[in-house]
Amino acid sequence: MNFPLNARITDWPQQRVWLIGASSGIGAALAQELLAAGAQVALSARRVERLQAVAAAASHALVATFDIVNQSDWQQRYHEVCQRFGGVDLIVFCAADYHPERSWQISADGAAHTLAVNLGSVYTGLATVLPDMLARGSGGIAIVASVAGYIGLPNATVYGPSKAALINLAELLYADLHPRGLGVYLINPGFVQTPLTAKNDFTMPALQTPQAAAQAIRKGLSAGAFEIHFPRRFTLALKLLRWLPYRLRFALMTHFLVPT
Template sequence: MRPLNRTITTWAGRRVWLVGASSGIGAALAQELLLAGARVALSARRAELLQGVAARHPQAIVAPFDILDQDAWAERYQYICDQAGGVDLIVFCAAAYHPERSWDVSPDGAAHTLAVNLGSVYTGLATVLPAMLARGSGGIAIVASVAGYVGLPNASVYGPSKAALINLAELLYTDLRPRGLDVYLINPGFVQTPLTAQNQFAMPALQTPQAAAKAIRRGFAAGLFEIHFPKRFTLILKLLRWLPYRWRFALITHFLIPQ
């Protein structure tokens, strides 16, 4: 069976815009692709952290901005195009997360998480898609999460935002693949990042950001649509998603909610 996307096995000269590159998975993936020879534009709010990621990589482009500033997207995109000549692949990796049960959610906090995790992706798509569609090539990679597979405790806003990204990636694939574009859905399990450091519970199959970055690169090389890892954890959640609700709720209540 053919891969759902074109495989990416050579990164030399490939122009990547990595949004959310200052820490965690984004920073590790930026380093992975820079070492492979890609021309990577690094974006996030904190310029000093981006400079650290870009250190010793002359082909890196540091392009900090606030992803919630809709007007800034077009300016940053133009700057990156001026420096690199265009964007072959954009990776949406920025995320907000606060562990909370449903009764702890505030309207302002929920609105901020949804704006970062979901709204910013729509702004980014509106920014890059016209040029990609005009030339009939390009790639969109969306970092969602296995938290979007099923409703899990402590992910009262984060989980639904990631479920929406999974849905978005699926419909983007059916829209854009016939027009020459590739779409990748990246669903990590638990990864050691500043976001997961907030968790006060055991995180099974916890991975380093570097291991996550290598798994993502392998997924690109295989032309996968969904890149999920580590399999020993993600496959369990995939199975949980297919169980009848009565069984699923019982397992979540017994194993994941403190008694």
């Protein structure tokens, strides 16, 4: 028998979701997937026009535009979401910044911005929502990391380490928060057709649509999984690569993954 590590989220019409990074890619597709399932969804990102298009005037959607790297905006937007929905049952951290670059192409400003979006904003969001979730002893936190966080992949010089940090963060959050009644869901997608992956100039194996990714995420949340990773034919191969000795791993990475 399969015993899930988290509560199964199946009563979507009863769920109040705050989705961070909902204007494009996986976030936009997931917002539409959860709205179609009946959830109340607050959509946040910087681009109000894109958010409005994703919400499509759904009566149970709230467009809450703000810049997630601006710490002072978080409390105001959280207050607006709580005023409209009465609280937040699930927060999904899906915002990301990515620039394909090798180690000799690092920009200090660029790296700082990527880390602020991918990692810093998650800490600000946690500081914003956790006090209320802990006070009532319920709620869920979903963090979209990436299989790029499994191992040090070429071209992901800043993105990969930021996602590795999110994997580590989700693991320790589960240890801290599960005993206190909260759910923690770690989402590790493979390659998905998004504006971020459009920057890549190499063949991306097992490339999925955002809609397929959103369906996989909802299925994982409904199953109460801790780690939701997809597509498995790709993610399982990377998991195996992570367990190999460094000498063999580096040899395989150089042969198959490093662009020439």
